[in-house]
Amino acid sequence: MTSATATAPTGLETGAPRRGLASKIVDRIGGGAVQVIMILLGLFWLVPTLGLLVVSMRTTQVNNAEGWWTIFTKPAELTLQNYADLLASGFTASFWNTVAITVPTTILVIGIAAMAAYAFAWMEFPGRDLSFLVVVGLLIVPIQIALIPIASFYGGIGIFGSIPGVVLFHTAFGLPFAIFLLRNFFVGIPASLLEAARMDGAPEWRIFVSVVFPLGKPAIASLGIFQFLWVWNDMLIALVFANPENQPMTKALQSQMRQFGSNVDILSSGAFLSLIIPLVLFFAFQRYFVQGMMAGSVK
Structure with a gap:
């Protein structure tokens, strides 16, 4: 009796899949x-x-x-005289104006967006889904179409040209993305944790502070870095809404371009000062930033 030999069908490969050239090189x-x-x-x-x-x-x-x-x-060609000249030109006030605009804006956006994202993710209320769709729709609204109406409104209430006016504008236009980002992160938190807290009698604000907010640190840190960089490097809003005495560094550097012309040493020292703070912030929180970017990619 002849034993039958099993053979693979013609045209089909057996064994491990073929590896690409890149994986072989690695x-x-x-x-x-x-x-x-x-x-x-x-x-x-x-x-x-x-x-x-x-x-x-x-x-x-x-x-x-x-x-x-x-x-x-x-x-031996290195000197700090450029920085001394820059600070003597009033750049220090612009630096603190930038801090006064960026820090409150970042805190307000994170605080308001975190509470709104928790409500959209884990609380039931009428019109929740429709409201969230409106928030998502605001992501595509360009800033430019709001400049003239908001400027007219600020003039009417007397805050045009002030730092609070710039902070409010940045906060309003930073919230849609912030709510969208944090809500998508918060929905990934296990529901059992929240249910256990509710069974223990914890109110919603306690659940948010003690459970959701600590678990959301990676996404919140990522949002904080994004928001800080957007506001710190912004010039459009500063050109429209900030008076000369309230101007941030970006507007101050733009005015230095007209004043100093081709003096690259003064401009470069100002540009480096405006660069170093965001760079330090990013390296300080890069661990949370990477965690926030990878959140949800692995189940």
């Missing part, structure tokens, strides 16, 4: 080499920041005559 060069490459790419990304720092610490004559990379052979 296996050959090893994980350590990949890390080295990523570090080198990160350092390359920081080269413009290093160049800005060097330019901000050299005179205009030196910057016009040489590239910034020559500082490695001529470190």
Whole structure:
């Protein structure tokens, strides 16, 4: 009797799936080499920041005559006089104006959006879904169409040109995205945790403060970084709603462009000062930022 031999159907592959060229290259060069490459790419990304720092610490004559990379052979060309001239020009007031605008805006957006997101995610009330659709629809409303109506409204109530007016505008237009982001994160919190808290007699505000808000730290930190950077780097709203005495750094630098013309040393020192605070903030909270961006990608 002849034994039957099982054969795979013609045209079908058996065994492990074929691997791509990229995965084979990664296996050959090893994980350590990949890390080295990523570090080198990160350092390359920081080269413009290093160049800005060097330019901000050299005179205009030196910057016009040489590239910034020559500082490695001529470190004596570095000076802090540019920063002294910048601070003497009134830039310090613009820095604190930026802080006075950015910090309250970020706190207000996070606080209001977190409470609204919790309500949309875990509370039942009439018109909840319709209200959330309205919030999502506000994401596509451009800021430019609200500039003239809001400016007229601010003029009527007497806050046009003031810092509170700028803060309120940024807060209003930052809330739709903030509510959308936090609501999508909060719905991923296990319902059993909230039900257990309710069974223990905890009111809604207690559940929000003790359960939802701590678990939402990654998304809240990500939102805080985004909102801080948007407001810190904004110039459009500052140009429209901020008076010269209340102008933030972005508007001050724009005015320096007209005043100093081609004085790159003054402009670069101001640009580096406006850059360093967001950079420090990002590196301080990058762990929460990555967690917030990855939230919901793995079940």
